[in-house]
Amino acid sequence: MFDTNRHNVMTVIKENSIYFVTLIICIALFYGFVSLGDIKNPLVQGNSEYDFEMYSPMIRYCIYAVSISIFILISYVNSHMFREKLKEISILITLGMKRSKIAILYSKDMLSISALSFIIGILCGIGCSYAVNAVISLIAYGKVISNSLFYLHSFIDTIVFFVIMYGGMIVINIIKVMHKKPLELLNNNKIPDSKKVFAFWKLIECLLLIGSYSFIGYNIKVYFSIGRNYDGNIPSYESNKFQFAIFVAIIVAIYFTIRIINYLLIWTKNCKFVKYNMSVLVIGKLSHRMKSVTRNMLLVSVVLTLSLCGFSLIPLMAEFSNEYMEHRMVFDINVPFNYDNIEDIHDIPDIDYGFVRNILMKANIEIENECELEEYFVWDSDFSGPSMRANKYDMPRLAMGITDYNQLRIMAGLEPINLDLDGFLFHVKDDIDLTQFEEALNGGTHSLNVAGTLLHENTSCFFVTENLGDYIYNTNTDSFLVFPDEICEKLSIAKKGYFANTVEKIPYAVCKNADQEIKNAFESNYSYLYDRYGDNGNQVIDFIGPIRFRSIEENDISFMAIITKALGMYIGIIFMLICMAMVSIKNIIECNNSIGDYSILRQIGMSEKQLKQVNLKENLFFYLLPYAISIINFCIIQNTFIMRFGNRANTYFNGNQYLNGIIVPVIIVSVILVIYIGTVQIINFNKIKSSLENVLEE
DSSP states (O other): OOOTTTSOHHHHHHHTHHHHHHHHHHHHHHHHHHGGGOTTOHHHHOOSSOOOGGGHHHHHHHHHHHHHHHHHHHHHHHHHHHHHTHHHHHHHHHTTOOHHHHHHHHHHHHHHHHHHHHHHHHHHHHHHHHHHHHHHHHHHHSSOOOOOSOOHHHHHHHHHHHHHHHHHHHHHHHHHHHHSOHHHHHTTTOOOOOOOOOHHHHHHHHHHHHHHHHHHHHHHHHTGGGOSOOSSSOOTTOOTHHHHHHHHHHHHHHHHHHHHHHHHHHHHHTSGGGSSTTHHHHHHHHHHHHTTOHHHHHHHHHHHHHHHHHHTHHHHHHHHHHHHHHHHOOSSEEEOBOOTTOSOGGGSOOOOTHHHHHHHHHTTOOEEEEEEEEEEESSGGGOOOTTTOSSTTOOOOEEEEHHHHHHHHHHTTOOOOOOOTTEEEEEEOTTSOOHHHHHHHOSSOOEEEETTEEEEEOSSOOEEOOOOOSTTSOTTOOEEEEEOHHHHTTSOEEEEEEEEEESSOOOHHHHHHHHHHHHHHHHHHTHHHHHHHSBOSSSBOOOBOOOEEHHHHHHHHHHHHHHHHHHHHHHHHHHHHHHHHHHHHHHHHHHHHTHHHHHHHHHTTOOHHHHHHHHHHHHHHHHHHHHHHHHHHHHHHHHHHHHHHTHHHHHHSOTTHHHHHHHHHHHHHHHHHHHHHHHHHHHHHHHHHHHHHHHHHO
16 A cells, blocks of 8 residues: 555655655755855855854754754654554554565655655755855855855765654654554544543642742842842842743743643533534534643644744844944953952052063054053952952952043043042943942932042043943943042052054954963963962963953854854744644644534534634634744743843844844744645645535535
8 A cells, every 4th residue: 555556756745745845844944054064165164354164063063953853843744644544554454464564665655755855855955055145144244155056065964864864753653563553553643531630630730820920920020130230249049040940930831821721611611602603613622622732732832932032032142242242342452350369469460461562563463552451449458359258259349540541431432531630430331220320329429538538529520331341340340430540559459451452453363373372471471370379179260361352252253143043043944844833734634533523514504614614713723822822931031031131132222123123023923824824724624625525415
């Protein structure tokens, strides 16, 4: 019955059209995206400004990891195909045909359509590869980079990946054929009788549902509302484990939501207002199906939520990184020093950055302007070594002199500020919530007693928020004070950093070499720090850096934009395909199983239009239920994104950019959903019409 002598390839494809089309799409997508990391791809080879070659393996590994989800999709479609053949296989076994021969014949059918779908998929993948590379190169370089139509390494990877997948499917099918009894095969697709659930357990499940969403709300309020910028001690409960706990709670909430909806359907079915018309028929069928699809709906809802995140949040995070880089890298070169691991204030060095100038000069890097920024403890009591701090991030606000401050402003393209002889000013990062500072500073004048001198609020300006990058602030602080130079000379130095702007952009390779030379020179010049504090038993201590070159930052951020946006597109498409395939196949199967019921209902007086409406309402429920649940949980996740990054999200995403990043993916998913609904309903309506015509003829 499986012999291709009786069934040509086209017949086999027609019988397994869902598997055929799904495999073509998956192969095309896999080849298209894995070619991004191909060693011959001009995109990752970079140009005079960028170098992505070292990142190409990472791109490929990320694509491989995400592509494991394709196995779920192909496995699900394969299970559907196998169930379609169960009756035929059971009859052949009963008649005495060898199981091994049945398995081989079935595998031949799968091999024929898999080989053809691979050929078509690769051809489609070439177009997909060109389109994906064009989009990503436009994002990274601002122009479309011409790329090859065929990548040998990606082609081999695609063959290996899908041969492994095909082999896995064959093994699973052979095990089923070789070891299951005919009766077990015939009952493989039956809906098991559900056990009666007592009212007490229903109440428990309702409480667990309420508890899950309450837990999510509590953590959003308590954890994420504290932001990522702290003054003083970080709360002891601050930890990424709370974000993980929210995601787990979302999955638990989805499961119990589906369970409660099932109970509501059963309750509704027994109510008086659905005892008439088609309502009782529709709700009865929904209640019957829900008994067996709780896990299926859970998986679809979770995967659809991930699909929305892939389409939306992942690309937004890439844009966020881009905006953040522009905000923090105000200067072309940053060589910061940190005293976080020093126990004695007298061990903090007054660094001479002449060795940095020599290294840059040796590398032919021409400096346009520079600043050796000296920062001081306002009071010596502000200093505390790591053994004295309750929390390693509990660091004090520092001060700097007006000369260094104005030099940084000039380098950042800002106007200098005049400071009174006995004045001081307060500088705060511009991308954080300033409300707390504004409320504290409102009303009255402000003064400080520093080094035996009483300083007053600067008359021309006091509260300053212009952007000077992220690397001038002390660890985990968002502000600093600016004093007259004469006052700073009396204070103890806390840290000294080097900041510079270059005449021309520095090549990537030159930056990497200079970075290592600066580290080596510092370790040699200030070896006493490493002798005293270099090994704390847990990690290697580094006192300088991380050194920041704008060329390296731009290169790395551009790479992150490539990989995150590519993965976002890939995850969104693949996961959406998984969801729609699972729901669509289930709706088609249920329609096939209900053909006999529709024929009986037609004979007792229901019209064809009414039967189609019953099928449409039933299918819409199983499409829209996971869709609605995923939208709700997606909104929760995107709100945690906003809360986590706080004011930065508002600062970096101007206008409707962030909102469009959320709405557009929802619209895309909705359009795909409508297309699948329309396609499945056309198939089901044709089957219903054909079956009813056969009944009338008889």
